[in-house]
Amino acid sequence: xxxxxxxxxxxxxxxxxxxxxxxxxxxxxxxxxxxxxxxxxxxxxxxxxxxxxxxxxxxxxxxxxxxxxxxxxxxxxxxxxxxxxxxxxxxxxxxxxxxxxxxxxxxxxxxxxxxxxxxxxxxxxxxxxxxxxxxxxxxxxxxxxxxxxxxxxxxxxxxxxxxxxxxxxxxxxxxxxxxxxxxxxxxxxxxxxxxxxxxxxxxxxxxxxxxxxxxxxxxxxxxxxxxxxxxxxxxxxxxxxx
Amino acid sequence: xxxxxxxxxxxxxxxxxxxxxxxxxxxxxxxxxxxxxxxxxxxxxxxxxxxxxxxxxxxxxxxxxxxxxxxxxxxxxxxxxxxxxxxxxxxxxxxxxxxxxxxxxxxxxxxxxxxxxxxxxxxxxxxxxxxxxxxxxxxxxxxxxxxxxxxxxxxxxxxxxxxxxxxxxxxxxxxxxxxxxxxxxxxxxxxxxxxxxxxxxxxxxxxxxxxxxxxxxxxxxxxxxxxxxxxxxxxxxxxxxx
Numbered sequence: 001x002x003x004x005x006x007x008x009x010x011x012x013x014x015x016x017x018x019x020x021x022x023x024x025x026x027x028x029x030x031x032x033x034x035x036x037x038x039x040x041x042x043x044x045x046x047x048x049x050x051x052x053x054x055x056x057x058x059x060x061x062x063x064x065x066x067x068x069x070x071x072x073x074x075x076x077x078x079x080x081x082x083x084x085x086x087x088x089x090x091x092x093x094x095x096x097x098x099x100x101x102x103x104x105x106x107x108x109x110x111x112x113x114x115x116x117x118x119x120x121x122x123x124x125x126x127x128x129x130x131x132x133x134x135x136x137x138x139x140x141x142x143x144x145x146x147x148x149x150x151x152x153x154x155x156x157x158x159x160x161x162x163x164x165x166x167x168x169x170x171x172x173x174x175x176x177x178x179x180x181x182x183x184x185x186x187x188x189x190x191x192x193x194x195x196x197x198x199x200x201x202x203x204x205x206x207x208x209x210x211x212x213x214x215x216x217x218x219x220x221x222x223x224x225x226x227x228x229x230x231x232x233x234x235x236x237x238x239x240x241x242x
Numbered sequence: 243x244x245x246x247x248x249x250x251x252x253x254x255x256x257x258x259x260x261x262x263x264x265x266x267x268x269x270x271x272x273x274x275x276x277x278x279x280x281x282x283x284x285x286x287x288x289x290x291x292x293x294x295x296x297x298x299x300x301x302x303x304x305x306x307x308x309x310x311x312x313x314x315x316x317x318x319x320x321x322x323x324x325x326x327x328x329x330x331x332x333x334x335x336x337x338x339x340x341x342x343x344x345x346x347x348x349x350x351x352x353x354x355x356x357x358x359x360x361x362x363x364x365x366x367x368x369x370x371x372x373x374x375x376x377x378x379x380x381x382x383x384x385x386x387x388x389x390x391x392x393x394x395x396x397x398x399x400x401x402x403x404x405x406x407x408x409x410x411x412x413x414x415x416x417x418x419x420x421x422x423x424x425x426x427x428x429x430x431x432x433x434x435x436x437x438x439x440x441x442x443x444x445x446x447x448x449x450x451x452x453x454x455x456x457x458x459x460x461x462x463x464x465x466x467x468x469x470x471x472x473x474x475x476x477x478x479x480x481x482x483x484x
Contacts, residue, residue: 002244002365003269006358009276027245029420033413034251035357036372039463040456042414047421054423078425083418084460086429091461100476100483101377101469107346108396111353115277116248119361123244130278135343146424154350171275172284176325178271179289181296182388183320187328214282218326219333221281227343231483234342241342241473241483 005123010168012127013067015160020073024124032117043106044113045080047145048073054144061140062133062156072126072160076134076141077114079106081150081238097150099242103234110154121159131156138233149238167205170197172214191215247365252410254369255309257402262315266366274359285348286355287322289387290315296386303382304375304398314368314402318376318383319356321348323392323480339392341484345476352396363401373398380475391480409447412439414456433457 025048037043049055055074059065068074081097088095096102118128134141134156141153176190195213202212234241267290279285291297297316301307310316323339330337338344360370376383376398383395418432437455444454476483 002247003273003362005244006273006362007276009278011278026416026420030413030416031245031248033416033419034249034410036251036253036360038372038374040411041460041463042419045419045421045425047423047425049423051423082427083414083429083433084464086427087433087457087460088464090430090433090457093461093465095461095464096467097464099467099470100473101467103345104349104377104396104472105374105468107349108353111350112357115354115357116361118278119358120245120248130280132280132347135346145421148425148427151425154346168276169282171272172325174268174272174275177275177284177287178268179287179387181289181291181293183287183289183390183393185324185328185390187325188332191325191329191332215329215332218283218329219335219337221283222326222330222337222339223335225338225341225343225484226347228341228484230346231342242467242470 006119008168009122010166011129012160012162012165013129014163015070015072015127015158016163017070018072018161020159025073028117028120031120032113035112035116037109037112038105041084041105041109043080043084043109045078045083045151047076047078049076049145057144058141058156061137061144062131063136064131064133067129067158070160070163071158073158075157076145076153077110077155077157078147078151078153079110081106082148085150098238098240103239103241107154114155114157125161126159127162127165128157128159131158135227135230138230142237152234152237152239170201248361250410251364252408253371254402254404254407255371256405257312257314257369257400258405259312260314260403262401267315270359270362273362274355277354277358279351279354280347283326283347283351285322285326285351287320287325287393289318289320291318291387299386300383300398303379303386304373305378306373306375309371309400312402312405313400317399318387318395319352319397319399320389320393320395321345321352323348324390327392340480340482345481345483349396356397356399367403368401369404369407370399370401373400377469377472380472381478384479394476394479394481412443
């Protein structure tokens with residue numbers, strides 16, 4: 001059942017090395033494309049990295065080389081307004097790609113598309129892992145993959161037959177996420193409850209046990225600005241946030 | 243089969259009016275939450291608009307009142323760093339919410355979560371429509387729903403039992419979207435092929451027939467900057483794009 005499939009998701013980081021066929025990849029991408037797209041702009045592109053030297057480089061640049069090594073395929077999912085420029089040119093029009101709105105549209109388009117890809121892949125028994133680490137070295141990765149202006153890497157994705165599955169991680173209580181009519185800022189009770197859930201999860205899972213909770217993790221992670229180079233990188237790519 | 247479900251998606255804009263129960267909504271949200279989240283930040287919130295006056299207002303502000311009228315439930319999906327600030331405060335830390343990186347993370351998190359919601363809903367026989375129109379009047383909608391700083395509406399979503407289903411729309415040829423190792427800018431052939439596909443689709447579908455193609459639509463749509471107020475709106479909400 002679809003609900004059980006979606007509820008059983010956990011990231012897979014070690015695969016058995018079996019490579020996906022071109023037929024499988026094309027089938028997954030075509031399924032992914034059926035996701036909704038804002039005003040039908042379809043502002044996404046995917047680079048499938050099959051060249052071994054490039055794949056190794058991508059793994060080093062995004063900080064998780066071993067995951068790429070065992071994967072059955074490795075992708076970089078990109079926001080793409082270059083193709084929309086080409087569409088405009090065919091009509092004799094210079095489109096306006098550079099706007100805050102288009103960044104929102106492009107990122108949302110890529111993510112809806114990617115999540116459809118993931119659901120289709122998991123339904124076939126594959127495991128996946130999103131890799132935000134491509135934004136650690138986005139310029140180097142753009143050079144590696146020949147990404148032109150108006151295209152930027154949003155996240156990577158590895159996929160393959162799982163060699164090991166992680167336990168499913170709990171999520172925030174639904175009451176912290178779902179508001180009725182008016183946004184409710186009273187989080188303390190929910191955060192304490194979720195901390196207790198996560199402490200229990202981290203201390204009793206089958207491997208990598210630790211004493212930790214969610215608010216501690218978030219405070220440690222967000223106390224400093226993450227990836228401060230992103231603004232300048234996007235400006236160089238043509239997205240100056242107008 | 244999951245693949246067939248994903249491939250049969252089309253937006254539904256007229257519903258039979260039957261209301262979703264709270265149990266169904268909570269179940270869909272909990273399933274949606276199992277999507278991957280960047281560094282587990284879970285930077286999303288959803289406002290379920292059940293108040294009739296608010297729902298009417300939301301429909302007017304986002305430009306599609308009739309769709310809200312017949313829907314079984316109406317939601318606004320938001321990027322949320324407010325809850326992460328609350329998490330920081332519990333730990334005595336002021337988190338850095340305001341960064342270009344966090345806008346990317348938040349939008350991607352919301353969209354992965356929303357697409358899981360959509361797949362779960364469509365598997366149960368519901369139809370849905372994403373509504374980017376909430377970004378037409380984001381300040382008014384923020385006021386309507388009491389969205390605090392560090393929370394902004396990314397898109398709306400209506401859901402319900404379909405009263406009418408649209409045909410499934412073709413998508414760009416997979417070759418225009420999928421690149422191997424290096425980004426390929428040679429789009430002309432693919433764009434001409436897709437224009438032929440779309441001309442055929444628009445001229446032969448069962449209703450609302452027209453003569454149109456994709457590059458024309460995109461050129462018309464993007465010749466001017468869309469939603470130029472978004473940058474200032476986000477700055478007011480605490481996202482100054484650092």
